Amino acid sequence: MPHWQCLVCGYIHEGDHPPAKCPVCGAPAEKFKPLEIKDEATAQLQHYDWEDESQSVGLLIAYSRRAEEEGYPELAQAFYRMALDEARHAAEWAFIKGLVDTTRENLARQYNREITAKKNKEDLARAAQKNGDFHSMAFFIRAAADEDRHAAIIKGLLGRYFNNT
Numbered sequence: 268m269p270h271w272q273c274l275v276c277g278y279i280h281e282g283d284h285p286p287a288k289c290p291v292c293g294a295p296a297e298k299f300k301p302l303e304i305k306d307e308a309t310a311q312l313q314h315y316d317w318e319d320e321s322q323s324v325g326l327l328i329a330y331s332r333r334a335e336e337e338g339y340p341e342l343a344q345a346f347y348r349m350a351l352d353e354a355r356h357a358a359e360w361a362f363i364k365g366l367v368d369t370t371r372e373n374l375a376r377q378y379n380r381e382i383t384a385k386k387n388k389e390d391l392a393r394a395a396q397k398n399g400d401f402h403s404m405a406f407f408i409r410a411a412a413d414e415d416r417h418a419a420i421i422k423g424l425l426g427r428y429f430n431n432t
Contacts, residue, residue: 270310271299275380277366279314293383317364320357324350371429378421385414 271285272278276292285299327350335343361367368376392407 270302272302272364274298274300274366275376275383277317277361277364279310292380293387294379313360313363317357317360320353320360323353324357327353371425374421374425374429378418378425381414381418381421385411385418388414 269281269283271280271282273280273289273292273294275294275298276289278289278291279302280286280289280299285296287296288294289298327346331343331346331350334340334346367373388407388411392404392411395401395404395407
C-alpha cells in the first residue's frame with residue numbers, strides 16, 4: 268500500500284492517494300509527497316519515536332515549570348535541559364524524515380503552519396466555549412495569539428531576507 272508524507276507536519280498517510288486534508292495540520296493534498304517505505308516495521312518505529320521525541324519536549328518543559336513553582340530550581344533546570352535534548356532528537360528526525368528544506372522554503376512552510384494553527388486554535392476556542400470549558404478556551408485564545416505573532420514575525424523575515432510579502 269502506498270504511503271504519503273505531509274510536507275508541513277510530517278504526518279504519514281497510508282492509501283492509494285493522499286488525504287484531501289492532513290488530519291494533523293490541515294494541509295491540502297498537494298502538500299503530500301509519495302513516501303518510499305522499505306520496511307514497514309522500521310517505519311512504524313521511526314514514526315513512533317518521532318512523535319515521542321516531539322511530545323517529550325512539551326512534557327519536560329511542563330515538569331520544569333512545576334518544579335520551579337514548587338521551589339525546586341535545580342530540578343527545574345534538569346527537566347529543562349532534558350527538554351532541549353529531546354528537542355534536538357526531534358530536530359534530527361525532522362532531517363531524517365526530509366522535513367527540512369532551504370531556509371526560504373522552511374520559512375514559507377512555517378508561515379503556512381502558523382496561519383493554519385491560529386485558525387485551528389480559534390476553532391477550538393469556540394468549541395471549548397460552547398462546551399463550557401473556559402480554561403481550555405482561554406488557553407486556545409492565548410495560543411492563537413502566539414501563532415498570529417509567529418506568522419507576523421515570519422512574514423517580516425520573508426520580506427526582509429527574500430523579498431516576499
